[in-house]
Amino acid sequence: MSCNAKGAALAAEWLSWGPRAGLDLVRDVSFAIPAGARLAILGANGAGKTSLLRCLYRAVQPRAGRVLIDGTDLAALSPREVARHISVVLQEMPADFPFTVRDVVMMGRIPRRSGLAGWQESDRQACDHALSHLELTSFADRAFSSLSGGEKQRVLVARALAQDPEILILDEPTNHLDIRHQLEILALLEGLGLTVVTTLHDINLAGRFATHVALMAQGRLIGFGAPDEVLDAGALSAAFGVTAHCQGAREMEPPRFSFSLAANS
Numbered sequence: 565m566s567c568n569a570k571g572a573a574l575a576a577e578w579l580s581w582g583p584r585a586g587l588d589l590v591r592d593v594s595f596a597i598p599a600g601a602r603l604a605i606l607g608a609n610g611a612g613k614t615s616l617l618r619c620l621y622r623a624v625q626p627r628a629g630r631v632l633i634d635g636t637d638l639a640a641l642s643p644r645e646v647a648r649h650i651s652v653v654l655q656e657m658p659a660d661f662p663f664t665v666r667d668v669v670m671m672g673r674i675p676r677r678s679g680l681a682g683w684q685e686s687d688r689q690a691c692d693h694a695l696s697h698l699e700l701t702s703f704a705d706r707a708f709s710s711l712s713g714g715e716k717q718r719v720l721v722a723r724a725l726a727q728d729p730e731i732l733i734l735d736e737p738t739n740h741l742d743i744r745h746q747l748e749i750l751a752l753l754e755g756l757g758l759t760v761v762t763t764l765h766d767i768n769l770a771g772r773f774a775t776h777v778a779l780m781a782q783g784r785l786i787g788f789g790a791p792d793e794v795l796d797a798g799a800l801s802a803a804f805g806v807t808a809h810c811q812g813a814r815e816m817e818p819p820r821f822s823f824s825l826a827a828n829s
C-alpha cells in the first residue's frame with residue numbers, strides 16, 4: 565500500500581436495493597463525501613448498514629440510483645477495476661483456510677496483477693508493508709486458521725491495504741478486537757489518508773473516528789453529516805429504540821453518550 569494515498573470522493577445518489585421486488589432493504593439513500601473522508605455508518609441491528617455497504621462496493625446492483633467514485637459511475641467499471649478502487653473487509657471469517665498469513669495478504673494484490681504474470685517485487689513490498697503496518701510481520705508464516713479472531717481481523721485489514729485502494733470499506737472492523745486493538749485499528753485507518761467507509765456499533769468510538777456519520781433506520785438515512793451535527797440524544801434514541809443520554813462534549817470533541825433501555829421497551 566501507499567502511504568501517500570489520497571483516497572477518492574464517493575457519492576450515493578438515490579440508492580435503493582432489495583433481494584426481491586417489493587422488499588427494499590436500502591431506500592433512497594443519498595450522500596457525498598470528499599476524498600480522504602471517514603464515514604461511519606450507524607444504526608440498529610437490521611437497519612440496512614451491511615446492505616448499503618454491499619451496494620457501495622458493487623456486491624449487488626442497486627435497483628435504483630447509482631454510486632459514483634470521483635464522479636465515475638461504479639456500474640461502468642469491470643469487477644477488476646472496482647477492486648483497484650475499493651477494497652473490502654467483511655465480518656465473515658474464512659474458517660478452514662489452508663493458507664499462511666502472508667498468502668492471505670498477498671491475495672490483496674490479485675487485482676493489481678497483470679494477466680498470468682507472477683508476483684512482482686512491488687507486490688512483495690506492498691505485502692510486507694501491509695504486514696508491518698498491522699504489526700503482523702512475526703505472524704507472516706503462521707497458518708491463518710491458527711490465529712485468534714482479533715489476529716485474523718487484522719490480517720484481513722492488511723490484505724485490504726495490500727490491495728492499495730482509494731476507498732476502504734469495512735463491516736464492523738472492531739468486532740473481535742480488544743479495546744487496545746480497536747483504538748489502534750481506528751487510529752491506523754485514520755492515518756492512512758484513504759477514504760474509509762465503515763459500519764460501527766460503538767457510537768462514541770464512531771464520533772471520535774469519523775469525519776462524517778450516516779445514521780440509518782429501516783433502510784433509510786435518517787441523519788448524515790459531521791458527528792456533532794448528527795449524533796444527538798433524540799436521533800440516537802429514535803434510531804436504536806433506547807434512551808440516549810448526552811454526557812456533554814469537550815471543546816473540539818464530539819459529544820459522548822451513555823444509553824439505557826427506553827421506558828416502554
Ligand SMILES: Nc1ncnc2c1ncn2[C@@H]1O[C@H](COP(=O)(O)OP(=O)(O)OP(=O)(O)O)[C@@H](O)[C@H]1O
Nearest residue numbers: 583587589607608609610611612613614615616763
Ligand atoms: N437476502 C435477504 N432476504 C431477506 N431479508 C434480508 C436479506 N438480507 C438481509 N435481510 C434483512 O434485511 C435487514 C437488513 O440487513 P443488514 O444486514 O443490511 O442490516 P445491518 O444494519 O447490517 O444489521 P447488523 O447490525 O445486525 O449487522 C435485516 O433485517 C436482514 O435480516
